[in-house]
Amino acid sequence: MSLLQLIDYSFQEVPFGSPALPIILTQGQEISLTSIFLHIIAADNKVELRGTVGWNGQFLINTEMPKLVFRLRRSSAAGPIVYQTTDSAFMGAPPDQGPYIVLDYTCSFVHTESPDPSTIGTFQQYFLTVQLTGFGTANIAGPINLTGMVVG
Amino acid sequence: MTVTINDYQYQEVAVGTGSLPFTISPGTEVLLTSIFLQINSLNNRIELKATIGWEAVLNGNTVPKLLFRIRRGGTGAPAPVVFQTTDSVFLGTPQEAPWPALDFTTSFEHTETATQSLVGTFTQYALTVEHIGQNVATITGPVHLDGIVYL
Numbered sequence: 001m002s003l004l005q006l007i008d009y010s011f012q013e014v015p016f017g018s019p020a021l022p023i024i025l026t027q028g029q030e031i032s033l034t035s036i037f038l039h040i041i042a043a044d045n046k047v048e049l050r051g052t053v054g055w056n057g058q059f060l061i062n063t064e065m066p067k068l069v070f071r072l073r074r075s076s077a078a079g080p081i082v083y084q085t086t087d088s089a090f091m092g093a094p095p096d097q098g099p100y101i102v103l104d105y106t107c108s109f110v111h112t113e114s115p116d117p118s119t120i121g122t123f124q125q126y127f128l129t130v131q132l133t134g135f136g137t138a139n140i141a142g143p144i145n146l147t148g149m150v151v152g
Numbered sequence: 153m154t155v156t157i158n159d160y161q162y163q164e165v166a167v168g169t170g171s172l173p174f175t176i177s178p179g180t181e182v183l184l185t186s187i188f189l190q191i192n193s194l195n196n197r198i199e200l201k202a203t204i205g206w207e208a209v210l211n212g213n214t215v216p217k218l219l220f221r222i223r224r225g226g227t228g229a230p231a232p233v234v235f236q237t238t239d240s241v242f243l244g245t246p247q248e249a250p251w252p253a254l255d256f257t258t259s260f261e262h263t264e265t266a267t268q269s270l271v272g273t274f275t276q277y278a279l280t281v282e283h284i285g286q287n288v289a290t291i292t293g294p295v296h297l298d299g300i301v302y303l
Contacts, residue, residue: 145263
């Protein structure tokens, strides 16, 4: 039995308070948050990607129940979806509910894949995207972290 | 050229052990745990992962909103905050109470690159929590913090 090696490790982090933040989301529109490159060298490599995103919303007048669809896409911001998960929150509904203060959430997730044959021998780019659905509004408050590693 | 793991440290406080559980009110930053990581190259990349279990119960106007920080080089101010994120929940309005306590798990990851002043040191990374909402929340645990140094 041979030992596994860490073939590549890469990350991008947009810290809380960075000038690029917050990002005000538009209903239905998918936007790229960050991306990383990972070196994939063999078919039996395992590619692990981990994401952490801080987001928020606020109940003001209308029902506030935002849903955020987080996706990992390969090779371009519109490339194939390799992972998708959704986070959501109920923040209140009219007429008299709600704390009315900004509510912040931290969403984190892990994806692992065996590399697509076309990616072997390449530096493959992975994108973290978000799309707002549900009711109401939401912002990407940060931080945004995308970390990837290749084991083989 | 592969990547090597230069250091790996963790602290985990299980539910019901140490000072867990404890209640937390707005206005105070509380140390949860800390680790020391050996940094030996400007090319080091440092990864910190945390998981915290907490709960809150609707009792009057209660909005748990927990600000988690990772500080470097100390366990409180003025040690710099290298990462911060907040988790919260809408439990309902006061007239909707009482409900049983609701439980939550918050987890996150921070990564950074070594800087010159850190090279050659065992650097402390501390996980803290501050309640910035309304009324009280309870840190039930588990509290987990792990750190890895890659070269």
